[in-house]
Amino acid sequence: MNKEQIEDWFKTLQNNICEEIALADGKGNFEEDHWDRADGGGGITRILRNGNVLVKAGVNFSAVYGSTPENILKALALEKSDFYATGVSIVMHPINPMVPIIHMNTRYFEMSNGVYWFGGGIDLTPHYIHKEDACYFHQELKTVCDQHHKDYYHNYKEWADNYFFIKHRNETRGIGGIFFDRLSESKDISKNDIFQFVKDIGKSFAPIYTHLMQKNKDLPYGDKELYWQSIRRSRYVEFNLVYDKGTKFGLDTNGRTESILMSMPPMAQWEYNLQVEKDSQEEKTLLLLKKGINWVD
Amino acid sequence: MNKEQIEDWFKTLQNNICEEIALADGKGNFEEDHWDRADGGGGITRILRNGNVLVKAGVNFSAVYGSTPENILKALALEKSDFYATGVSIVMHPINPMVPIIHMNTRYFEMSNGVYWFGGGIDLTPHYIHKEDACYFHQELKTVCDQHHKDYYHNYKEWADNYFFIKHRNETRGIGGIFFDRLSESKDISKNDIFQFVKDIGKSFAPIYTHLMQKNKDLPYGDKELYWQSIRRSRYVEFNLVYDKGTKFGLDTNGRTESILMSMPPMAQWEYNLQVEKDSQEEKTLLLLKKGINWVD
Secondary structure: OOHHHHHHHHHHHHHHHHHHHHHHHOOOOEEEEEEEOOOOEEEEEEEEEOOOOEEEEEEEEEEEEEEOOHHHHHHOOOOOOEEEEEEEEEEEEEOOOOOOEEEEEEEEEEEOOOOEEEEEEEEEEOOOOOHHHHHHHHHHHHHHHHOOOOOHHHHHHHHHHHHOEEHHHOEEOOOEEEEEEEEOOOOOOOHHHHHHHHHHHHHHHHHHHHHHHHHHOOOOOOHHHHHHHHHHHHHHHHHHHHOOHHHHHHHHOOOOHHHHHHHOOOEEEOOOOOOOOOOOHHHHHHHOOOOOOOOOO | OOHHHHHHHHHHHHHHHHHHHHHHHOOOOEEEEEEEOOOOEEEEEEEEEOOOOEEEEEEEEEEEEEEOOHHHHHHOOOOOOEEEEEEEEEEEEEOOOOOOEEEEEEEEEEEOOOOEEEEEEEEEEOOOOOHHHHHHHHHHHHHHHHOOOOOHHHHHHHHHHHHOEEHHHOEEOOOEEEEEEEEOOOOOOOHHHHHHHHHHHHHHHHHHHHHHHHHHOOOOOOHHHHHHHHHHHHHHHHHHHHHOHHHHHHHHOOOOHHHHHHHOOOEEEOOOOOOOOOOOHHHHHHHOOOOOOOOOO
């Protein structure tokens, strides 16, 4: 398949996800902004605000091109070339602290010298970790992965643990998920196989998240839980601004700031040297924000 | 003078500033945390919370040492060596949106190979820019600078404009101030001259900020101004996490995260694609967030 087909598929994915999420939310609708990138290409940003379940949900599609940034050429020891990148990026922030934050990204990158790759990932950031939901989430991802390769879930789950990690806090952003990058064909796997895998990950997003929305949206909460939600959101901000490569790539290549930073929460709080109560739900969550937890059998 | 004398002076500066700020606040007191750095040295962090005027004010002192980080050695093309760094860092977030956020840093760095330098800066981030306050602030800094060298204010004001700049927003963090780094002796200026300059900048902090607190703390505000304050604070977060070199140095050298991130506001908000009203105070402020404004005669 060529890049136009991949781009078309990502556009369709954006449409389908927005439709399913708006339906599950029951109130919010996605506003749409079309934007152009000065150096080539552009995108469509869709944002749902102040829904029944979601306070802020962003679904970005973009297809951009131009001269490959120096840092990528340097990292790969390549000569000057042009790049083309297309993808879908999603972050959803719920109203109820019992509903987790979710993120997904699927992307395709190619250069005029013939180098190409797919990348992507999907990870869950519960404000309060419910083991049942964490197991469900990982099991769903494993099921998709297992349909493509027996090693995918194991490898990409480990990659997510390492990627979605807030080094200065010594904690993971949430319960992880899967993350993969620079996948291209090898003797075992064709370009089309990889695209099929990326498609299946993309298609899994809406059923997984609408299930978690539905299951948790009516759970009770009060000021204490809202406060904790705002603290966890500040960690989300720290990860995205300090470590996230997609954010950095976007800002470095003069992407559209409002689309890149749609991932930011509506409201976040920082409290100096916050201590959680012993045996509280907050402490139980913190104790599970680490790498290497096995959530599936 | 030797590093112990510089360190002692910074400690005294921390004490004096905390005393003067607590007095001007009238309610809050500074809590104190002593901390050690695993790789060498440590610090004293003082935080005032929920005062009459200030919601969160942090005054950090630190004196740390160890192996010089690779990136510094590389930037200066130097061989492996040990470093010693001491300084005072301050960020204050007020309750009333009419009172500006302020930041100051004074620092001294030396290496076992004999290389040393002083650095520092002080800059103001009003949520709403009042021209009178901006002129006052810059005039005070100019007065201190002029006592040491006729070019200091001009040069270090320009450096601040370039340093405190949020590239992805194409806006300055606030109205700037002064910023300088890697100052060491030359044929015109001794190490002691530079230290005297750094001292005078340090001593100017409390009179300048207590004046601005006093002048603005009782101005009226409502929900609209609080909302705008939370938006401006999110830009402060973006600058500190994406661009600030002190924050990056701290996180890279395994500094104490809670002390480094005491600069974060208590509460911040992000709104997708926020548009301000024409001719509003918010728009007037945005139009003044640019480099090269001359605030003094």
